Every structure is written in C-alpha cells, then in structure tokens.
Amino acid sequence: VRIAELSRRSGVPVATIKYYLRERLLPPGVHTHRNQVDYNDGHVTRLRLIKALMDIGGLSTSATSELLAVLDSADLDAWESVGKAQYAVSKRRAAPTSETIDAAAGQTVDALLARRGWQIHPDSPARRMLIDACAALHQLGHDDIVAALDDYADAIEPIAAIDINLVIDQTTIAAMTEKVIIGTILGDNLLSALRQLAQENASRPLLQHSPQKNTKPKRADTGSL
C-alpha cells in the first residue's frame, strides 16, 4: 500500500510516518516499478507498536528506537536477547549513570536482595531504579514506604511469575523479546491502573464511614466565599 493508506490503517499522520522513516524507527518501503513506494502489513504492525510505546508507555523517540533495535536483532542472539530487552526496558526510567548513587539507599536495596536471595547483576538498571526511588522517598520523609519494601516484594513475586509464564509460552525468541518489551511497558500501565482501581474499591468504605478527621469542615467555614 502507499503511504496515505498506511497512515489511514495505522492511525499515524503521514508527516509522523515520514519522521519515523528518517529516524529509522520504521524500515523503508519497497520501490515498485511504477516509481512508487510500497508498504506492507509489517509496517502497519510496526507503526502500532511505536504508537503504543510512545503514546501509552510515554517513551521518548530515542528510547523507542533503542528497544526496536533490540527487537530487530532478537532472533540472532538466542536467550541473550530476552535479557537484553529486559535491561533496555528498565533503563528508560533509571537516572543517568553519571549521577552518584545514594549509599544508604544502595545498602537498603542490597540488603533486601540478600534477604530474598534474589540473584541480580550489580549493573541491573532495575536495581539502580529501585535505589533512586528509595533515596527520593527517604529524602521526602516517606521512610514508611521504604519500610514496606519487603511486603511489596512478597506481593510482587506472583506478578513476576505471571509475566514469566507469558514469556516462556512464546515459541520464538523474537516473540519472547517482544513479550518482554510490551509486557513490561504496557504491563506497567496495566498494573498501575489495576492498583489504583483496587485502591479506589478498597478505600470506598473508608471514605463513606470514617469520621471527619479534619479540623476545618466545610460546613462550619464562615470565611470568604
């Protein structure tokens, strides 16, 4: 199909498609004998993937480009690709490595990993991401959230087990790699939404039946309005 039809089918404007082609996020079309450029179903699929990673996952163009490169080289490197995709996906949220690691938060995280017996590479971007989150929480005075780390880790293991099962059910390395990328990025959105829905449901009885805790109920407010 031609670029206008590609735009219609993928829901991505022509100008944006041209930008993705220049940035090599999208492979070039095939030149036909009529001096036209032809695109196929692979292009439609790829455009939908780019759209999902950027619009829903909130990834930058360069982060998307890096992930697609991992995906495109997937069937060459066997199982390594799956781990590589996992690291590439984690990195999108980790702070630049030039910034110093908070030593106390590093100890908190490494003690957690040791307590759980989790075997993690020291360069794991997820380890770095957790250290940064703990350091920020401590600095903001939310040490109670850091203290709940073990409880959160207990609760997260069944989720990781579901993730892993979805990945190993795939029959090719390329499909596994794509499942890791999509499952982590769109999966984070899905889990964040489920978490907030479960919170809303669980807090509803509290909101309805709890006594007014504040000292300035609206009704008694005789101030300016």
Added chain:
Amino acid sequence: VRIAELSRRSGVPVATIKYYLRERLLPPGVHTHRNQVDYNDGHVTRLRLIKALMDIGGLSTSATSELLAVLDSADLDAWESVGKAQYAVSKRRAAPTSETIDAAAGQTVDALLARRGWQIHPDSPARRMLIDACAALHQLGHDDIVAALDDYADAIEPIAAIDINLVIDQTTIAAMTEKVIIGTILGDNLLSALRQLAQENASRPLLQHSPQKNTKPKRADTGSL
C-alpha cells in the same frame, strides 16, 4: 535563607528555582527589611518534592502543578482530598478524553470490574487507563496479556492493601493526600523496579539451563566477525 543557599540545599539550580517561582509551583519567599527575599525549610521540602515528581515520576510541569494544587488545598476538603489526589495522579497517564474509547476493551474492563465486584466510578481515570492499555494490547496482538487480567487483579489486591494501610496510618488529611501522591507516583517506580528484579531472579535458571531455542546459535555462526 537566600536563593543561592536554597539552591545548594535542594540541589536545584537557581534558574530552575526562578522558573518554579514564576510558574507558581513554589510559593514566593518573604521580603525581609533588608530588601532581600528569604526562603525557609518549607521551600527546601517543596523543591525536593517537585524534583522527585518530575525527575523520578517523569511528570510534566503542568501535571506537577496540578498535583501540588491538590496537595495545597488538602486540609480544607476532608476525605474528599484523598480521593481527589488519587484521581489527579491517575490522570497523568490517561489519554486525552477527547479520543474515543475502544468499545471492546471497555467491555473487557467493565466485565472484569463486575466479576471482582469492584465499585469504581465510571469517570475514574484509572478505568480509562486500563481500557486504553487493553485496547493497545489487543491491537498489537497481545491478547494473552489481556487474558491474564484476572490473575494480575488477584495479585494486585495485596499491593493495594499495603498502600491503603500506609495512607490511613497518617494523622492528618494533608499527610494522607501527600502519601497518595508520593505512594502512587514513586510507588509505581518502586513496584516496576521490584517486578523487573523478581523477573530477573526468576528467569535466571531458565536462561542458564534451557536448550538453545533459536536456529542460529552464535557458536555455529561462521559469518563476519
């Protein structure tokens, strides 16, 4: 303290502080009799919060501004504030409401909510976020992830219970509201990191012992190198 000292203590450059003052993310300092402007510990705390929301949470200036407004009005509206903060936090990731909702994904999500008996307001931004994620997953051919929604929902309930306990342990509405904001935004990072660490740990034995599944093992590769 003066603005230079505020910058040193918070780790935020003076120019950025001035930008936050203009955008009203940061309340103005107090003019002293010596014609200087004085900032206090409250400004340091607020700057660290802004930094965490933007740098770690990845929030935009306008999203940060909206959350801080909810936070600043927190002790006026009693329990409503807590729910308001929850909705404001969710909205940061939901697609603009002008875009049409995918009807099939909407049915999938509402059927899930009905099966679980979760009481959710139809305008809940988290419901919208889940619908968008499911629609994208379906379009990308990852219906197996959508099919795991019930399993993920089972696994998320203990996490929401930890969240709620951290919130109700607070003694003021303002503290609860801040816990909701920080717990959701930095909590999403913390949970995403834990999920990836649990995945890495669980997939290590697979990576070490599984047979090579690909058709081009590296060792047999006699191509260019």
